Amino acid sequence: DAGVTQSPTHLIKTRGQQVTLRCSPKSGHDTVSWYQQALGQGPQFIFQYYEEEERQRGNFPDRFSGHQYPNYSSELNVNALLLGDSALYLCAGSTGAQFYGYTFGSGTRLTVV
Amino acid sequence: GQSLEQPSEVTAVEGAIVQINCTYQTSGFYGLSWYQQHDGGAPTFLSYNALDGLEETGRFSSFLSRSDSYGYLLLQELQMKDSASYFCAVTGGGNKLTFGTGTQLKVEL
Numbered sequence: 531d532a533g534v535t536q537s538p539t540h541l542i543k544t545r546g547q548q549v550t551l552r553c554s555p556k557s558g559h560d561t562v563s564w565y566q567q568a569l570g571q572g573p574q575f576i577f578q579y580y581e582e583e584e585r586q587r588g589n590f591p592d593r594f595s596g597h598q599y600p601n602y603s604s605e606l607n608v609n610a611l612l613l614g615d616s617a618l619y620l621c622a623g624s625t626g627a628q629f630y631g632y633t634f635g636s637g638t639r640l641t642v643v
Numbered sequence: 644g645q646s647l648e649q650p651s652e653v654t655a656v657e658g659a660i661v662q663i664n665c666t667y668q669t670s671g672f673y674g675l676s677w678y679q680q681h682d683g684g685a686p687t688f689l690s691y692n693a694l695d696g697l698e699e700t701g702r703f704s705s706f707l708s709r710s711d712s713y714g715y716l717l718l719q720e721l722q723m724k725d726s727a728s729y730f731c732a733v734t735g736g737g738n739k740l741t742f743g744t745g746t747q748l749k750v751e752l
Contacts, residue, residue, distance in 0.1 A: 534685070563740070572647075572730050572742035573686065586737040620686065622740075629734045630676045630691035636684055 534559075534623050534635035542641045543611050551606040551638045555623025559633065561585075562604040564596060565620040567637070573620055579604050580626050608640075616642045645669040647731055647743035654749045655721055663716045663746045665731035673734040675707050675714045680745075681727045689729075690716065718748070726750045 535554040543549050555562055561580045565573035575588035579598035598604045602623075608615055618639050622632040647667045655661040665675065674693035678686040692698050692707035692714060704717040718725055728745045735741060 561738075565740075565742075570745075572732075572744050573740075575739055575741065578737065578739065586739050588739075624738065627738075629673050629693070629738055631688045632740065634678075634685040634687070639683075 534621055534633050536619075536621050536635035536638050538638060539636070540639045540641075542643060545611055545613060545642055547611050548607065548609045549611060549640060551608075551619050551621075551640070552603065553606070553621030553623075553635060554601075554603045555621070556633055559623035559625060560602050561624045561626050561628070562598060562602065563622045563624070563632065564604070564606045565622065566590075567618040567620055569617075576606070611642045613642050616640060645671075645733055645735060645741040647733060647741065649729075649731055649743040649746045651744070652747045652749070654751060656751050657721055657723060659721050660717065660719050661721060661748065663718075663729050663731075663748070665714045665716075665743055667712050667714075667731070667733050667743075669712075669733050669735055669741070671735040672709070673738075675705070676732045676734065676740070677703075677705055677716045678730045678732060678742075679727050680730065686730065721750050723750050723752075 563578040564576040567573040577587040593609045618637040620637045624632045677689040680686045690705035707714040732740045732742045
């Protein structure tokens, strides 16, 4: 049983560009949460998707958007990239009723230059 | 809002016991989790406390006091491979995880 798969693993973009990151949770997980982790910091909650809808959102601007597909995979889109968006973007899978034990992917390292 | 405080760095020798503390302020609380993250890797779930008391999982134990908004992770029989960052995280409304800033554990010979 594969764990959480994220792609790409590394990405370099130019300021002002747009980026799409992808996540496939492991089998049995229907909820996907996205986190941003700056260097030396803890992961910060961006948003959570369940049943193809955004269920909860953290304190991130509208430049950050997402989508969940019927197979539970998810995308994170960031528009008008800023230098400060450089971070590790993590995806976590869980079930809708799960309070703990989320399964994280290894993340996408985004560098904005 | 929610905030969690942890020491930024802890150093211990192989074979020793180390405790990593976490204090939190939250507007909603279901439980406290602990995650381990090696450099460049995925956070890995270690332990969860929903109620007061101690939970033991092998060499790792976690404690929670809800009245004190305080918890800790206890690592016994430290090994070199335990060198990593450790995060406490609160589960709040909507099953949202809020993480602390992390504690970097260095295990020395």
